[in-house]
Amino acid sequence: MSTLLTINDLHTQFRTPEGLVRAVDGVSFELREGETYALVGESGSGKSMTALSVMQLVPRPAGFIASGSIRFEDRELIGLPPVEMRGIRGNDISMIFQEPMTALNPVFTIGNQLIEVLKLHQGLRGEAALSAAIDMLDHVGIAAPDQRVRDFPHQLSGGMRQRVMIAMALACRPKILIADEPTTALDVTIQSQILELMSALQSELGTAILLITHNMGVVAENADRIGVMLDGKLVEEAPPNQLFTTPQHDYTKKLLAAVPSMTGPTRRKSEIGNRKSEMLQVVDLKMHFPIRKGLFKRPVGTVRAVDGLDINIHRGETFAIVGESGCGKTTVGKCINRLLDPSHGQVRFDGHDIASLKRVGLQPYRQRIQMIFQDPFSSLDPRMRIGATISEGMQTHNIGTPADRTARAAAMLERVGLEGDLLERYPHEFSGGQRQRIGIARALAVEPDLVICDEATSSLDVSVQAQILELLDELKAEFGLSYLFISHDIAVVRQVSDRIAVMYLGQIVETGPTAEVIDNPQHPYTRALISAVPRIDDDGRQQIILPGDVPSPANPPSGCRFHPRCAHAIDTCRRTAPTLESDEGRQVACLRSAEL
Numbered sequence: 001m002s003t004l005l006t007i008n009d010l011h012t013q014f015r016t017p018e019g020l021v022r023a024v025d026g027v028s029f030e031l032r033e034g035e036t037y038a039l040v041g042e043s044g045s046g047k048s049m050t051a052l053s054v055m056q057l058v059p060r061p062a063g064f065i066a067s068g069s070i071r072f073e074d075r076e077l078i079g080l081p082p083v084e085m086r087g088i089r090g091n092d093i094s095m096i097f098q099e100p101m102t103a104l105n106p107v108f109t110i111g112n113q114l115i116e117v118l119k120l121h122q123g124l125r126g127e128a129a130l131s132a133a134i135d136m137l138d139h140v141g142i143a144a145p146d147q148r149v150r151d152f153p154h155q156l157s158g159g160m161r162q163r164v165m166i167a168m169a170l171a172c173r174p175k176i177l178i179a180d181e182p183t184t185a186l187d188v189t190i191q192s193q194i195l196e197l198m199s200a201l202q203s204e205l206g207t208a209i210l211l212i213t214h215n216m217g218v219v220a221e222n223a224d225r226i227g228v229m230l231d232g233k234l235v236e237e238a239p240p241n242q243l244f245t246t247p248q249h250d251y252t253k254k255l256l257a258a259v260p261s262m263t264g265p266t267r268r269k270s271e272i273g274n275r276k277s278e279m280l281q282v283v284d285l286k287m288h289f290p291i292r293k294g295l296f297k298r299p300v301g302t303v304r305a306v307d308g309l310d311i312n313i314h315r316g317e318t319f320a321i322v323g324e325s326g327c328g329k330t331t332v333g334k335c336i337n338r339l340l341d342p343s344h345g346q347v348r349f350d351g352h353d354i355a356s357l358k359r360v361g362l363q364p365y366r367q368r369i370q371m372i373f374q375d376p377f378s379s380l381d382p383r384m385r386i387g388a389t390i391s392e393g394m395q396t397h398n399i400g401t402p403a404d405r406t407a408r409a410a411a412m413l414e415r416v417g418l419e420g421d422l423l424e425r426y427p428h429e430f431s432g433g434q435r436q437r438i439g440i441a442r443a444l445a446v447e448p449d450l451v452i453c454d455e456a457t458s459s460l461d462v463s464v465q466a467q468i469l470e471l472l473d474e475l476k477a478e479f480g481l482s483y484l485f486i487s488h489d490i491a492v493v494r495q496v497s498d499r500i501a502v503m504y505l506g507q508i509v510e511t512g513p514t515a516e517v518i519d520n521p522q523h524p525y526t527r528a529l530i531s532a533v534p535r536i537d538d539d540g541r542q543q544i545i546l547p548g549d550v551p552s553p554a555n556p557p558s559g560c561r562f563h564p565r566c567a568h569a570i571d572t573c574r575r576t577a578p579t580l581e582s583d584e585g586r587q588v589a590c591l592r593s594a595e596l
Helices: 047-054 082-088 110-122 126-139 158-170 188-205 216-222 240-245 250-257 329-336 359-368 386-396 402-415 432-444 462-479 490-496 514-519 524-531 571-575
Strands: 003-016 019-032 036-040 063-072 093-096 176-180 208-212 225-230 233-238 278-293 298-314 318-322 344-349 369-372 450-454 482-487 499-504 507-513 581-583 586-588
Touching (some): 003 047, 019 208, 188 524, 216 240, 250 462, 318 329, 359 369, 386 432, 482 490, 499 524
Parallel strands (some): 036 208
Antiparallel strands (some): 499 507, 507 586, 581 586
16 A cells, blocks of 8 residues: 655744643654554543644644654655645645534535535535535435535534535545544544445545544544554554553553443442432423524424323433434433423432422422533633632522632542642643542532433543543542433443333333443444444454434434334334333333344
């Protein structure tokens, strides 16, 4: 294979008030035709900045390439005139950015943005450009591309937006595709579809892929070679089988040790059999949102985000809800915490139905039920110091004097692994993992009984994620907490939860003890979810690729809601809605589960 890209002793730096930051510090590697080279490492290790250096998109004026060489075929990219670089960027070297919603322009249709690429690099105009855009959308598996080409980004799901980004990146059939965390925010089923698509297109077009990710399972299943980055340096490079079986660098060993496993021992869990006390009972919960249109905003439909859900959580237990984006997981958590007022059903906390309580009656329950949000940066007020953020809840619930609250805030910071003298700092002065620890300290400062963890580790690197999970486990034992753990990461859920509920399109399709559900799934959707989890070890599993995306909750399918994507569906499934059938602690909502 010929070498397409050669990076030699690359140094990319940033000027800051504290001095020069060496974002990329002497990196060297090659990318060959048709291969996938993966860069892995924690946030801030220099992975994305290496990619931006290749694209000559280093943020200026603070950032600049200080020295080194980046050669594409026989051309040196560093110092190349902007006009010549624009001819390469998007045409010969394309990039899929990490967040498709922010990478796509919200005021232009999908078609306009695709046509812009084709017009700039291929010289296509009018009907020819539109036809090529529609063909590209069809090529990446988007249904009804002739209609979708007129949609705006906000009208597409996360998986579909990522497909559009791939379509834009591959529209000109580039020789190199840089994929920066292309599946980080996606569910495992959509992630599998995207990776399968990239692999198929790579085989068809012969494109070389530079894959940037912190998901070791994705790397193990897709990379030909792996480079491990730490503090801007490439500390180890090897093929996947060699890196995962005999890692040489201590940092690589640390990364691999932090990866949640789908096999082997799990973390210490609660002894459910020793507890009979139910803390929370959710009965027939429904959360419907009206769809309003027209000048007078009249209702024209309903989004059935949660549509008849029953769960219970014992004291001292970790109960997990898993499923794809849009299935209603987060909405359940917000209904329990009364950030949303349920449309129907009961939420009994210690025997009291809090679903219909007004603001005054909710006050003591808001103290006892706290929430850790998915994005620790957006959930912290950037104008408030950390001490005030943690103390705010205590002040609201009249806990202690101002001096007591300050002392407790400092103590909680130390308990979550930060120094107590950091109370005067602002959120932007902390890393993502540190901000998540601050969110945990804020939630625990008011001494809750139940903590709702909404994708609390999904945006974190594996090493930081392992630290947060260990911390949550320690705090659970120390304070006698119960957790509602909302996640789409099956491997993480296996490590931390006692029981699990699998959710699809607003309803529970399977529930039971975590080990039983994951090791022996009964529902076809659960089987597909678990088979799609990328793993470091090659266990010989047969991956189930679900066709299409999750149907709209505004127009759910009749009968079994999973039947349009189920390979085992029969006519009865299309007509009859299944109910959860109990069998020794397991519940499965599938008309054919006994036959499968």
